[in-house]
Amino acid sequence: MSNSAIDVPSRGGFSFDLCRRNDMLAKKGVNLPSFRKTGTTIVGLIFQDGVILGADTRATEGPIVCDKNCEKIHYMAPNIYCCGAGTAADTEAVTDMVSSQLQLHRYHTGRESRVVTALTLLKKHLFNYQGYVQAALVLGGVDCTGPHLHTIYPHGSTDTLPFATMGSGSLAAMAMFESKYKEGLTKDEGIQLVVDAICSGIFNDLGSGSNVDVCVITKGHKEYLRNHLLPNPRTFVNAKGYSFPKKTEVLLTKITPLRERVEVVEGGDAMEE
Amino acid sequence: MAAQNKISHQVGEFQNDVFRFDIHGVKSDIVGSHPLETLCQSAKQREEEMKRRILVNTYGTAFPMKMDFDRQILSRFQRPTGAIPSSMLGLEAVTGSLEDFGFEHYLNDPRESESFRPADLHHGMEVRIGLSKGPAHPSFI
Numbered sequence: 312m313s314n315s316a317i318d319v320p321s322r323g324g325f326s327f328d329l330c331r332r333n334d335m336l337a338k339k340g341v342n343l344p345s346f347r348k349t350g351t352t353i354v355g356l357i358f359q360d361g362v363i364l365g366a367d368t369r370a371t372e373g374p375i376v377c378d379k380n381c382e383k384i385h386y387m388a389p390n391i392y393c394c395g396a397g398t399a400a401d402t403e404a405v406t407d408m409v410s411s412q413l414q415l416h417r418y419h420t421g422r423e424s425r426v427v428t429a430l431t432l433l434k435k436h437l438f439n440y441q442g443y444v445q446a447a448l449v450l451g452g453v454d455c456t457g458p459h460l461h462t463i464y465p466h467g468s469t470d471t472l473p474f475a476t477m478g479s480g481s482l483a484a485m486a487m488f489e490s491k492y493k494e495g496l497t498k499d500e501g502i503q504l505v506v507d508a509i510c511s512g513i514f515n516d517l518g519s520g521s522n523v524d525v526c527v528i529t530k531g532h533k534e535y536l537r538n539h540l541l542p543n544p545r546t547f548v549n550a551k552g553y554s555f556p557k558k559t560e561v562l563l564t565k566i567t568p569l570r571e572r573v574e575v576v577e578g579g580d581a582m583e584e
Numbered sequence: 585m586a587a588q589n590k591i592s593h594q595v596g597e598f599q600n601d602v603f604r605f606d607i608h609g610v611k612s613d614i615v616g617s618h619p620l621e622t623l624c625q626s627a628k629q630r631e632e633e634m635k636r637r638i639l640v641n642t643y644g645t646a647f648p649m650k651m652d653f654d655r656q657i658l659s660r661f662q663r664p665t666g667a668i669p670s671s672m673l674g675l676e677a678v679t680g681s682l683e684d685f686g687f688e689h690y691l692n693d694p695r696e697s698e699s700f701r702p703a704d705l706h707h708g709m710e711v712r713i714g715l716s717k718g719p720a721h722p723s724f725i
Contacts, residue, residue, distance in 0.1 A: 324688035330617040
């Protein structure tokens with residue numbers, strides 16, 4: 312039976328090669344670099360016709376802001392969008408992968424994707440990786456069964472709620488929702504409440520900031536309002552513009568060509584019989 | 585006696601030969617380097633085992649056994665070692681993984697790794713038809 316073991320070409324995926332090395336280095340007393348803190352405010356709510364998602368646009372990397380206008384509302388399917396908090400690379404990789412899976416599924420079935428399908432795919436993936444894929448998500452969409460809003464935690468647990476917040480600014484945003492949310496909001500009221508919640512995160516949470524992105528999904532229609540509100544414009548821009556008199560200095564002009572290691576022979580020897 | 589002198593045919597990748605694939609650390613192979621690593625490996629196995637048990641309960645033991653035979657036949661249908669990896673289309677169609685799409689399909693492809701050594705077609709064919717066991721690992725020469 313030993314020969315019947317299935318040997319198929321190996322695949323990619325997570326590589327654990329460096330864990331052993333890092334372990335050894337840590338035992339020898341090397342201080343490994345620590346994790347960088349991230350921060351976000353993402354929210355979502357259900358209004359009378361569908362779902363509204365909102366996000367701030369600051370990408371935090373420990374003590375620095377590495378992007379002032381990033382996108383945190385990711386496309387999943389034409390009728391489903393997903394806000395991501397946590398490690399930016401993880402949220403993007405997971406949402407992109409699941410959106411590809413949904414596209415494949417749509418090609419296969421020829422029907423509109425359902426929000427629960429996306430939810431199951433996401434939670435299954437996150438649970439398989441036991442929280443090492445650090446993505447906290449707010450998933451919203453409208454399908455044949457109506458509007459749905461879910462939150463997904465990095466370890467794979469999920470919640471189904473009429474209004475949801477995630478990220479470091481979730482507490483500030485939830486305060487706004489809990490005081491003002493009611494059932495059957497109109498679209499304008501809903502957008503206003505989402506903007507209020509995100510602004511509360513922007514102004515009260517250090518990890519969140521810059522602009523407000525909003526995405527309104529209704530039956531058969533979606534509206535992605537990128538930079539819906541710009542509460543933090545640049546305060547001072549020099550009217551005369553900036554000039555840099557000193558150009559980039561040329562340090563070296565000598566070019567050393569690489570040694571040719573392979574000799575290409577046209578024709579070559581005939582193959583032996 | 586003749587059976588003992590024969591080298592068995594091998595198809596696909598072979599992992600358990602020290603002389604061809606270098607010595608591994610024994611402890612790290614048993615323990616694993618990261619808790620997630622063992623989990624990733626066992627999760628797929630567990631899922632397959634569960635599916636199999638469901639099939640046994642619904643259709644009887646013969647059905648999943650037949651599927652296993654199909655799977656084994658299709659898994660041995662591979663390209664000769666060399667430039668192009670086997671696509672395993674038949675196997676993927678049978679297992680249903682043709683419709684899957686995950687990290688392993690586009691991230692960290694072993695063929696794009698910096699330590700990848702392309703297998704030699706000549707040696708690969710010798711191993712396949714059972715003429716030899718293939719070349720020794722470079723670190724032994």
